[in-house]
Amino acid sequence: MSGPNHGSNHSGDYEERLAAFVGVEVVPPKPGQDPVNVPMIRHWVEAMGDQNPIYLDAEAARATGRDGIVAPASMVQAWTMRGYAATAAGPAPVNPGRGPGMAELIALLDEGGYTSVVATDSEFEFHRELVVGDHVSAREVVESISPEKTTALGVGRFVTTMRTYTDAGGEVVAVQRWRTLRFRPKPKTEPQPEAAQEPEPKAPRPRPAINRDNxxxxxxxxxxxxxxxxxxxxxxxxxxxxxxxxxxxxxxxxxxxxxxxxxxxxxxxxxxxxxxxxxxxxxxxxxxxxxxxxxxxxxxxxxxxxxxxxxxxxxxxxxxxxxxxxxxxxxxxxxx
Amino acid sequence: MTRAYDEVAVGDTLPELPIPLTRTSIVATAIASRDYQDVHHDPGLAVERGSRDIFMNILTTNGLVDRYVTEWAGPAAVVKAIKIRLGVPNYPGDTMVLTGTVTAKHDEDNRVEIAVRGMNGLGAHVTGTAVVRLPSKDAT
Known part of the structure; x- marks a missing residue:
């Protein structure tokens, strides 16, 4: 069942090249396209169905002791998303002169056949609320890259990074541990009526009872x-x-x-x-x-x-x- | 109305919140979070990439957990942490039901920890913890 890349992603050389990214700041601090603003907050809270008044109504926000409108805490990542044009343009070009970055890491994972991506974990800590006019930057450091794992989605590797969000003055406003699975999609099979009804991916396997002895x-x-x-x-x-x-x-x-x-x-x-x-x-x-x-x-x-x-x-x-x-x-x- | 820290006890449960998952809501939330990955709006490409259909993006799961705990906690609450793990995907046509339980209180800074779970027809879409800071009773 060898795929086109089978073998290369198990070699010691490949492992070493992946390991070289651990600890590396693969995304340097990069300001989001827009500062925190009411129209984007409105789109967010409408889509989420969030009716908390502090996000759109300055009076209601002041009634809670705030100076004015704040952005939803969970929205911090949205301020730094690259947007439609960059997504549609595809992966950023690899730039050998610049040192290892996210583009190089993704290219290396692609080389291993791990062409699909899904987010699995997000752990946010919020240091302060964002207000209109805040301009958020994000930088990202690789914490770990797992050995190859067999998952319900396919064979892949979990890539864990730490994202640090800062304001225009460099103050940290939030941190986020972020884990994605980079995987090789399972080969497509002919659709079968029964298979179509099967839930996938599967439920998580029951946890073993772990104690100090085991x-x-x-x-x-x-x-x-x-x-x-x-x-x-x-x-x-x-x-x-x-x-x-x-x-x-x-x-x-x-x-x-x-x-x-x-x-x-x-x-x-x-x-x-x-x-x-x-x-x-x-x-x-x-x-x-x-x-x-x-x-x-x-x-x-x-x-x-x-x-x-x-x-x-x-x-x-x-x-x-x-x-x-x-x-x-x-x-x-x-x-x- | 904001819930006061003193009124909350470990073991309190949050009211269930059912979230209907429509194709439109999955696309609308992906776009509102500026996530243009094709698996969140293009069914054909989603299938090609190994999924059954388009599915909700993780930024939206964060946003819904945020909404869920602040609806319960009230507008004066400040969200200090949201830590989630995704399980099965949120596909169109399903419903995710959010539930929550207060698991810890920290008197030194009025922080309340809430274990949150979102179940859909396939199982657990999200499990995690949210932390909110609540005002003291005399402050509300």
Missing amino acids: EFWFAAARDHRLVIQRCASCQVLRHPPGPCCAHCGSFDWDTVEASGRGHVYSFVVNHHPRHPAFEYPLIVAVVELAEGTRLITNLVGVTPEEVEIGMPVVLDWLDADPDLSLPVFRLREGSN
Whole structure:
């Protein structure tokens, strides 16, 4: 199932080129096209159905102790949007002389095949309300670029940035952590009447119950490392994670990284009840790792009819969303 | 009428707010937020990019959460934070129902935290937190 760019976006070189953007100010402070003004506020509050009078009625705003009209807090990003002409003109040209910026980052993501974009998270903190005449600038620094993740929309990477909004005097008026998924759209399939009615993307996968005893295991999974807890006193491996060694009673432990190989110890096929986060039939398996511990997991890329107890399997990763990656297993190739 | 900080208690719930999602409202809010990405107005291109239809942009989700909490809090409230995560898209023809619960109060500066959720026919479109600063009772 190789796409045209398959391979290039997994290479160490590509990863390094992406990593070079972390910490970089990819958008220098850039003033919005227009200062805060009543007509744009009016368009916003009409479209949102927002009837708070402080956005259009100076008298009502003064009655709340303000000096006059203020803009809706959530509108801060709108003041710095690039507008129709720039959007229609397409991505800004790459400029090698200027150093790495947003255009270069997007070009690099395009090169990896991640041509589509969807916003997933926005975390605003507002330092002060904007008033008519404020001229807002925004700058943007890359915080992180995730490893390639498989999402309901397609394979992609989460790009997290910090946007800082300032007024004409340079005072910070708001900050916004901003996360987008840059992804390779799934290949289009012929429309099928049933598929058309299927909700997509799917509901988020249920959260695991994370506590101080198992947090390390899920944190490692987010980095695509399957770890096994090991007693630091008697070296016995254990799973699921727990505070105390069942063999010798010691509370001291460390971890080892699993080879990722194992076999199906047991399995069930879940048909009912259905949860929208899962695909059915859902194969829930107990996999015994080569290291000897067993874990409950899902088998992927295989039909229930093909699964047999004892079948050799190998680790793969399910990236449910930015905060949740889980080990799954597929048939070990060449094992038959 | 603005709600006073003293009148609010952790556990208070906000009245539900249903938002009908029409094709026109999704396009109108995208344009009002100056977002001309084709997935928010062009059904053909939205499908080509892997979506079922056009869908609401995130600036609008922020704007609706802003509207929802300030409708409840009243005009003297000052919005200090809106932190959201998007789940399933808001497609035309659906309805999103916003609900909210007061989850924390900070007496030192009259800040109230509200957990907000917006559900549509597919599931959770938005989950997040809004923070508003409310006036004290004697000030209202």
